[in-house]
Amino acid sequence: MFGPLLADKKEYLKAGDMFLKAIECDKRNFKAYVYLASICNLMRELRNAKKISDEAYLMNSFYAAVDLIRAEIAYKMGKLYKAERYAFKVYTKAKTVFVKEQAQKND
DSSP, rough: OOHHHHHTTHHHHHHHHHHHHHHHOOOOOHHHHHHHHHHHHHTTTTHHHHHHHHHHHHOOOTHHHHHHHHHHHHHHOOOHHHHHHHHHHHHHOOSSHHHHHHHTTTO
16 A cells, blocks of 8 residues: 555645545455545545544544544544543553553643
8 A cells, every 4th residue: 555655755635545545445444544534634624534534433443543533633623522532532542652642642
């Protein structure tokens, strides 16, 4: 998947297209949904980011990164209570100190 490489180069439109193609090929490609939600979040396409992150959450509600993306989106949308709830979920699900530290930044 070239999407992550393009995202690292900050070529977000091309990366987003790659993730969309990956999803078209496999509607259950969880990682593609997570990456696409993150790209939309970075591009400030918050409604799309929320929709896509919600779909990723339905596929795998145990993945802390999805809640972290959802916390950032809610914060940017001014939904502070939701952002705090998502950040708390990240903190409780996190398996590493780094992820826990990222969750605390949203508090």
